Amino acid sequence: MADRRKLENIAFTLSLFGAIAMVPPIISLFNVEKTIFGVPLIIIYLFGLWLFLIIATFLLSKRMINEDRPNLEEGEKSGAGNIEEINIENMEGKE
């Protein structure tokens, strides 16, 4: 569980980082007249950031545990779900 929370935090931080890195003042740092192999730094920076986000998401997404995902097959339920359902049946009995 702790792992799951951690991954969620990482994922959140990643999107936050991406958003912050795309706006001033961070982006202004790279908006200078400088080229690498003839390509302006700002272009390298933006595409590099983009690529980084893609790869990081790729690595992260595989590990995210979607525990509370509903099962596609009916009738295949987690233990907790069963308990809940029993309760609900009881409720209905009361009606």
Added chain:
Amino acid sequence: MLSANFVIFIAVAYVFLLFILAYFSDRVSKRGGKSFLNSPLVYTLSISVYATSWTFYGAVGSAARSGLEFLAIYLGPTIIFVGWWFILRKLVRIGREQRITSIADLLSSRFGKSNRLGVLVTLIAVIGTTPYIALQLKAITTSIQVISASENSPSLSGVDDGSLALGIAALMALFTIFFGTRNINANEQHHGVVAAIAFEAIVKLVAFLAVGIFVVFYIGSGVGNIFTSASEANIDIYSANNFGPRWIAILFLSAAAILCLPRQFQITVVENSNEDHLRTAGWAFPAYLFLMSIFTIPIALYGLSTLPAGSNPDMFVLTLPLSEGNSLLALFAFIGGFSSATSMIIIATIALSIMISNHIVMPIALRSSDNLGTEDGRGISKLLLTSRRISIAMVLFLGFLYFWFAGNSDALAAIGLISFAGVAQFLPSMLAALYWREATVKGAIAATLVGFLVWGWTLFLPSFGTSSQFLANIIDNGPWGLSFLRPQALFGLENMDPLVHSVFWSILLNSFTLIIGSLISKQSSLERIQANLFVDIFSLKSKNQEKFLRRSATANDLMFVTQRVLGGKRALAIFDNFAKQSGVRREELIVTPDFISLLEKELAGSIGAASAHVVLSKVLSGGEVSLEEVMQIADETQQVIEYSHRLEQTTKKLRSTAKELKQANFRLRELDSQKDDFLSKVSHEVRTPMTSIRSFSEILLTHKDLSEEQRMKFVNTINEESKRLTSLLDEILDLNALERGERVWQNRPLNGEDVLKRVINICNPLALQKNISLFRKKIAREDLINGDADRLAQVFINLISNAIKYNDAKDPIIEVNSYSTKDKYIVEVIDNGAGISAQDADIIFEKFARGRRNNNGDDGGLGLGLAISREIVGKMNGKLELVNNSSKGACFRVSLPLGKKKSLMVAQ
């Protein structure tokens, strides 16, 4: 080389290919063979419907005009997809659980299934999307013009713009009607369409990459060279970019658009078949966008530096290959652009048609007809299909009209951003729907309306500015000369980019209205239920959560309605499935709240939550109860169920507590009655000697004439009774102390036989006095036991003296035996008297119990002796019992555990 007719023919052929593809995909999916169509890859590709012709052609144009700004359009969605876990996953989950059919349905459903909100959202979506469709039509006609004109003359080769656009719109309408409304699907998924869209996504990506590679590596000789030669030609499109408010506004708008655009919502949420596909889309969609834009700048730069000045940069993708004489690549590029346009048109039209039919046509139809069915029994289903088909045709026709009237007034990209800003007005309410429980429908409606009006005034209206003198005047001076209402300088906020200005005001006022409106208005009960369902979607096991009311409706009534909306087969399947789950036959199906909420969801999947709710409410209430009442009842039912559930749990707890209390009470009462009993017996035992004492002392006091003999006798009786009283009190205290364990009790190793011998010596005179022979048959060898010698003697004396006292045999004999078994030292006192009746045997060990009573009056027995003895023996870990003996009389047996040397040592 490329005649217009040929290009048009290719376009039509391409659409025909889509038809075939969609048709076979539909068939595959109907057979259940979904493995390919159901893959995360197809899902991701279909999301790239985001990249329209605006992207395909316009991005290059935008790059050429405004540098890196076009990247913001892609980076916004990238952020949303990188964070797919937080917003998209929740949207998709809610979409699945609540059978959401569109963004209008999402908002309507969350805000108490409000139809008003549904209508508002639908109208805004139509207004915001129609220009966008026009934009696609314009892209197609322009591209056909460009690609065919280059060969011959700049004029059109016999085909005019308008009829071309109309033809394409008609073709798109045909395709969309054919595959978008084939039937009313349970979850509004269109596998054939999605497959076609995914295919188009590949086509446009490959086409764009092909053009990019051609430009960069064949004619431009490398990325570095392109940049170098561009800077040599003084073309600088990127350093001018200051990444100011406009950059941020576009980032925000594109992030909002990827969530709020009706077509994106349709593809990402409604067409999603598996939540896990987001896991792939999270990185793959940004990657797709990445690939789509990697060559944009080089193409723009190369076009600007090589093509003659005045060339339309929006068409560089086509004109660059053409200028190099590569008309095949140009044709391919055209197909790519055509794909971008058509995929957008198709999905946007489907999404709008669903919204129009579910939120505008259905409610009107429901209101105007009291009974749901027309004669043919499938009224709703048919009505839905028809209304959708008409909606599709209407939306495309509107798009065409817009194109026809405003087609030449603006650059492509401007309309794209205006549209984004329009649908971004859904964002505050959508985020509130997902995360803010207290948001109310009144707040949401007001907010969306305010946002929409501000957007319309500050951005949409000015986009027509060039076409009308009247509008231009308003833009410059404000309406009626009210300068603070100038569309592009609202409240005097001047010198701002019009887009930033509009986004700032509209989103700000929208959000404020939502927050304030929600805080000052109250949620209805249904809103509250829906809000919890949405916000807590991950913590609730959503199945069974909604409760509806159970009224007099029978399963038959519901079947009737379901068949009409979903069609016979699907209705039967739902009913059968539920019957199977509840373990009954379909005919015996009982209408439970569960079943009704399931049905409502299924119906909502076709006609939207609000309409489904109305339909079911009508059936369930016989059409006489108002919707408000129905909602109220639903909420009350829910509350009652929750309450009774809680009550039941509390009751259960109380019941067990009560049981414990009852048991404790019973024990206490038993103890109390034992105490009462004991006190009553003590009272009796004390009063009896007291009576004699008092009476005789009174006699002695009042009768002075008594003889000496009488006097002596009476005094003697008083004396005897006093002694009896004393010993009684002693015994009571003794017993009490024993029972409460107050007295210090020390078990020491002792020789039981020694004690017994001593007692027999004491008792012998008493026995002799009564002519009773006391003899021993068995004598144990000397064994050590653990105990208190004096106390043990007391027990033996009690037993033997009882035997002496109560032995009324003619020839009384008392036998005292002692022997040892493996681990016990045993003493038995046997008499040959009348014995103890079975009835008495049960009670003789109780306090004040007296067995047979001798009549000779010499009764020293106080009824406590045996009780005390048993208590003493118990303290020595032994047992005193009355055993059945072969002889007639009674046999009391004392058994004491033999002490082991070792343990004795320890005990000491």
Added chain:
Amino acid sequence: MNIDILIAEDEPGILESLEFILQRAGWTVSSVTDGELVIEAINKLKPKILVLDVMLPKKSGFEVLKQLRLNEDTKNLPVLILTAKGQRQDKRQAEMLGASAFITKPYANDDVIDGVRQLLNLVKFTNSQ
């Protein structure tokens, strides 16, 4: 042989004192020491009243009283109940069963004499009617 008082009491000390004071008061007295003998003695001795202890061996005083009240001959026999338990419950039960008077042990001799005298007066009164 008609006597004035029959005493049913098992405690020898109490019995002795009762016999003494009642005889000294001038009445003819006889006694039994267990419950089973009471009815027989009444039939034989025809006492005017009965002094009855509750805690009698073999048959309790209440049982005896109940039996007496069921019998036509002894239905109206005045009965003075003696009890060492001294609880209200006993008194109520005695009244219910038709006891004529109730005295708790230990008693003052005069109380017993007074009680007996009243009952005997009652007998005299009813007989003279």
